[in-house]
Amino acid sequence: MKKTCFVAILLLTLGMSAQEKKAYQLFDKKGKKVSYAKLLKSAVNSDVVLFGEYHNNAIAHWLELELTKDVATKKEMVLGAEMLEADNQKQLNQYLNDEINQKQLDSTARLWSNYKTDYKPLVDFAKENKLPFIATNIPRRYASLVSKKGLEALETLTEEEKSWIAPLPIPFDANLPGYVNMMKMMGDHASPNMPKAQAVKDATMAHFILKHLKNNAVFIHYNGTYHSENFEGIYWYLKKSKPELKITTIATIEQKDIEKISADEYNKADYILVIDEDVTKTY
16 A cells, blocks of 8 residues: 555655656756756856846846846945947936936936836846946947947047947957858848947947946846857956956757756856747837
8 A cells, every 4th residue: 555655645745756847957068958046156256246147038138137136145236238329327216316206217328129018127226226237238329320330430439439349459369150150141241340339339338348347246138139159258358458367158048848958058158048949028
């Protein structure tokens, strides 16, 4: 009788295990499964965390907020994001300091269409905890200018406008694999200025991260995964300016099977966030 009960309990346990569904799994850069606790420890011991996301992925946004909350219990923090542009820092600061409300921020800053669902929780966490939140991205009109006329066009900006981008001249290595692949993906539509427009974003985000680093604090930066994948983009500019920085990178991928990743995904980042491709998208 005891043996029969044991077998029944074992089968029930196995059945429940088989039905368990996970939305994500973390891997290290060698493709080995790792725990969230390990990611958290690495983040706390870093100067900078580059959280590479898919902009419409609900799980990525949720994990950004959870990681931010958990790091905040252990270390002083600065937050920053690609999704806010440097010339809107004044309005962002006014909101953080309760000088304007959300409606006024909406009307004075160029917020992304998914701001309220995906990025407002991060900004509000900074507001509630009196943390700096940095608008790191280049104003899009200047990235567009580079796309049309090249990096040289930035020299025509006013001094105030130049204060919203990385210092000129901006270093650019056309042979970095990420920029090379961008040209390949665009095929016949590729222009030599396209990777330069990407680079000016990367360089500007790195510049504002460096400008707002604090001793004994972690700067968590939220950006599209392509901006920091393969230890390029923002990471490359950060290390070029300050090689001694301790940086943790996170890359996001979506796929059907979250229990393993292919060798092609190895070394994409220190931590690879694999999310079920069926997860709800925010737009």
